Amino acid sequence: GQQLNQSPQSMFIQEGEDVSMNCTSSSIFNTWLWYKQDPGEGPVLLIALYKAGELTSNGRLTAQFGTTRKDSFLNISASIPSDVGIYFCAGPNSGGSNYKLTFGKGTLLTVNP
Amino acid sequence: DAGVTQSPTHLIKTRGQQVTLRCSPKSGHDTVSWYQQALGQGPQFIFQYYEEEERQRGNFPDRFSGHQFPNYSSELNVNALLLGDSALYLCASSRLGLAGGDTQYFGPGTRLTVL
Numbered sequence: 001g002q003q004l005n006q007s008p009q010s011m012f013i014q015e016g017e018d019v020s021m022n023c024t025s026s027s028i029f030n031t032w033l034w035y036k037q038d039p040g041e042g043p044v045l046l047i048a049l050y051k052a053g054e055l056t057s058n059g060r061l062t063a064q065f066g067t068t069r070k071d072s073f074l075n076i077s078a079s080i081p082s083d084v085g086i087y088f089c090a091g092p093n094s095g096g097s098n099y100k101l102t103f104g105k106g107t108l109l110t111v112n113p
Numbered sequence: 114d115a116g117v118t119q120s121p122t123h124l125i126k127t128r129g130q131q132v133t134l135r136c137s138p139k140s141g142h143d144t145v146s147w148y149q150q151a152l153g154q155g156p157q158f159i160f161q162y163y164e165e166e167e168r169q170r171g172n173f174p175d176r177f178s179g180h181q182f183p184n185y186s187s188e189l190n191v192n193a194l195l196l197g198d199s200a201l202y203l204c205a206s207s208r209l210g211l212a213g214g215d216t217q218y219f220g221p222g223t224r225l226t227v228l
Contacts, residue, residue: 033216033217035219040201040222041221042117042119042219042220042221042222043156043219045216045217045219048216088155088156090155099161099169100158100169100171101156101205103155103156104155105155106155
């Protein structure tokens with residue numbers, strides 16, 4: 001089945017540092033979604049990307065839809081303690097239906113105050 | 114504007130029992146998807162409902178079934194529970210036909226523990 005590879009698996013950074021994480025796929029995606037999940041909670045949508053090459057910001061978060069449509073990047077600037085959580089990339093593939101989302105395994109972010 | 118709601122929050126069952134989980138979609142949404150998330154993993158797609166019909170199904174056995182009601186709310190039923198069914202069950206809603214209609218918004222989840 002389709003897989004999304006997220007890296008890194010985990011990150012431990014100091015408050016104020018910038019963070020970058022990425023997601024790659026062997027298949028083309030029409031949409032890239034980035035979610036954040038806190039322990040015991042549902043994923044919260046951070047940014048949605050709909051066009052190859054698109055660069056979108058949401059406060060301190062910036063995400064890009066790769067031009068090959070097989071990758072995406074999420075950057076967090078000036079990290080703060082509440083950025084702690086698991087970040088997932090997800091997308092519906094173009095080869096089949098757009099009904100289901102495929103998720104990466106997540107990047108665990110820890111921010112040291 | 115109410116987001117996606119799920120009930121119950123937590124549930125404890127024993128092996129062999131049956132369970133029903135409930136979901137109300139975000140206001141204006143007509144499509145509900147269900148996901149299972151095991152500890153330390155990303156969510157795995159179970160199935161999606163639109164116009165009260167199952168549109169697509171993930172790699173889950175027939176013990177997992179669902180229903181969508183005319184008001185777009187949905188239920189997930191799991192029969193003959195196994196220990197391995199212990200997980201966070203997530204409901205997500207979206208609206209077909211809109212630009213970005215495959216963007217799904219998640220509820221807080223139901224934590225199911227099977228003993």
